[in-house]
Amino acid sequence: MIGGKSSVQRRQAILTHLALGLLSVVCLLPFYWLVATSLKADMQVHAMPPVWVPHPVVWANYPKALVYIPFLHYMKNTLFICLMTVFGTLLSCSLVAYSFSKIKWPGRDALFVLVLSTLMLPGQVTMIPIFAVFRWLGWIGSYKPLIVPSFFGSAFFIFLLRQFFMTIPQELSDAARVDGAGELSIYRMVILPLAKPALITVGLFTFIGAWNDFLGPLLYLNDDSKYTLSLGLQQYVSQHGQEWQLLMAAATVMVVPIIIIFLLAQRTFVKGIALTGLKG
Amino acid sequence: MRSFRLLILVIIGLGLLLIAGCSRYHTSGPTQIIYWTGWSGHELEIQRKLVDRFNATHKDIHVKLLSVFGSYQKVTIAFAGGDTPDVLSAVWADQLAGYAMRDALTPLDQYLKASNRTSSEWAPGVWQMFQYKGHTYALAATTNTSFIAYNKDIFREAGIKSLPRNIAELDEAAAKCTMYDSNGRFIRYGFRPSDLVTWAYVFGGRWYDPSTGKITANDPHNVEALRWMASYSKKYDIRRMQGFESTFGSDQSVSGPFFVGKKAMWQTGEWVDQYVKRYAEHLNWGYFPLPYPPGGRPNAMSLGGSVFVIPAACKHKKEAWEFLNWICGPEAVADFCEGIGNVPPLRAVAESPRFIKKPLFAFAGNLISSKNAFGAPQMPIWPTYKQEIARAEDFAVYGGQDPKKLLDAIQKKMEMELADAMEGRK
């Protein structure tokens, strides 16, 4: 970059801010609605025309919402599942993606198409046989069906990481190989560090997926002491006499940790800007 | 190489993960009964209290409650694998015949007899709901009615002197209550019928004939009912009605259309009482049974709701029955229905002072005992059939399609489906 900020760059920056700012407002609307509703009094929740600013602001909805279900307990359960799943996914998917991108072997591409095709069959029709397998293994009622499969790779993330690994120049691996490094070392020392943004993305998406997963815990857990937050959220939904403001309060509390994690992960995003290329 | 061996170790580790089984613990002491319910929220809370009370008063049985949040998948998968709970209240009355036909449920006849429960305890329409091919497969703790709630002030304003008793009077009252502004848009409308399943009964039709085992979707009375429903779309211009309806607030809020006078009449059930108390305390309202045409049925309605069953794979049938019997018994039913504002399906409870003292519940209690209160037809494909009926209603009311053609199509389709379902079965 030559010199300091020129007027062209400043204009660009202003335009960018303008565009992003406008879009942000639209984007944030539902989230604002979520939080605003969580602070409303019963009467205002479904008022038509909608009430945009709650008056009075009912902060009491939050403590009420958090004791309605065993919130902290469910959060603990959910965190456990999420962290294990992230670990398993990152480990297994990066290994498998490495095989599909950095090693050339016969049958590789056919196998890759097979991996992808597992995503194309709607889950509704495999639900029952998969449940049968878990049953045969004796895992129903535990967290195992939710955690263990993540250690065996997930097609979505394998695909994602494969694409990213393929953008890393082959010359780097070749150079390491010439130096006598084995595949595992190349995987560990060369590829993984360069794919940091992709790995963080995978970790983030996995965490959020596990955090919000509803059907998995519902099907495999039979004890509500093991329940997760997403199941707990359903507890606020009732046929008669729904308490929407409590539901929104609980939903907000569920979303806020993720937002924080995302903000933090972002910093590593920026820091981990890959200096790929043949610079020096 | 070291790293190679490391990889092997990792793979062995994965293999071990697979083999590790779930620890099985066994409890001695009271028989454990697993009870799954589809309810969540408020209803679940009350069920929990009831379960606790049962456990406290029955030391030899321990009931473990779990909510499955109404998930079809969890329930059917449990049946597929034989991992069903001992008592289940996540089955709709609509689905009962389908499950019973496939021998997935325990017939309750012998247990009812041993516990001295008789059919006369229940409203006849409700009792019918529990049956399939002459056996009882379920009991219920709740039910609801349908009737028309009306705004007394609007009726007075519109000069309606007596409550509509037949369709002609209903149409007239609806027209009188409807008001437009200077631009021709609705300020309020009188009424708009919905729920074809129920109105078909009102008009004297039916969806299935148990004596012949035949589908009767295109029964002329059904067609007439649908035609009448579609007539409102033509008379009041359905597009305008939809536009007006999109300004309605939720029925469970202060902006509910009935509460703010946008609707003069509302086809609803007895559970609406809670909402009125909560959101429209000062509303001056009344109720009357569904009006019927000449040749139709007075006090007709369709009953439904969730039922309690014991899956066939249950290993502790005696204890499961003891719990089921209790939770569908007078004490538990009274508490549950009062808590959620439903009318009790047990006649003794419905006629007890606790409920009778509220005029609405006295009225509702009477309605459910009517001989024209129909439960779900005892045939296995009723959930599918119901979906098709709803689609037909959608196409006739909003799409202006011909009712007779729509119902003829359903007739053919359901005949085929029923034949498929009954293939190779009794």
Add this chain to the structure above:
Amino acid sequence: MKLADPQSDRPRMSRSAKRDLRNGLLFASPWIIGFSVFTAYAIAASLYYSFCRYDILTPPHWIGLKNYSRLIVDDEVFRRSLWNTLYMVIFGLPIGLVASLALSLLLNAKVKGIAIYRTIFYIPSLVPAVAVATLWMWLLNTDIGLVNVILSKIGIMGPGWLTDPKWAKPALILMGLWGVGGSSIIYLAGLQGIPEHLYEAAELDGAGPMQKLRHVTLPMLSPVIFFNLIMGLIGSFQYFTQIYIMTNGGLQDSTLFYALNLFNRAFVDLRMGYASAMAWILFAITLLCTLLVFKTSAKWVYYEGGASK
């Protein structure tokens, strides 16, 4: 290890090729093991079900191709649901792809506070579906919804969105746009990996922003675009959650999508065999489309890594 079998003329696999095969399989083994244990049986079972009458409560029994013939010949609802889904694929997918790419370019700008913007755009993916549905049903309200209010301010009379069968699907596409932040993040990760020196070299050659986009950004991003295209394709074919909550396939079947129809057949009608046949038809269609994209990918996807494919 011998390099060549002395008893034959043809050379066997070279030592390095053998080693590559071994390593390739080893690294891929977690997936292979997982597939063999968990997935393979389930896939085979669902294929078997598709040739059976299976009501879940009793064991399946074989009926040959009846499910398939009934679906293709007799089932009008099936055809309608297929069309509805194809609509989302043909219209919703391109719009979504372009929007998320454009957004990610904006979010890659080096302005202050960009991290906050990125977070803001990702939030929609985090908000629970039930809250999203409620809010959008209000936003798209015919009379007083914000969308139509704004349109009326610029002189356009907004349509009935979620009450008009003709506008229901466009309404859903609009809703989907709100959630593009998710795929934008993936593009962002890709954008981070584009080496700075390429842009510098382009600038030295006199390239303006549009040329930089065309000749540096897009080609370098093509592997990620490829990913989002395939995943978007697969995802659009299985579109389910939002309409399950909002319309449940109503509005005269205009929002009855394939996956919802499948769910109803499987778990409400208890016709798992029929639903399995539907699933396998969808599988075939999706696979076909995906392979088509793969075939064309050689022309436009560029891997700097230089590995084949």
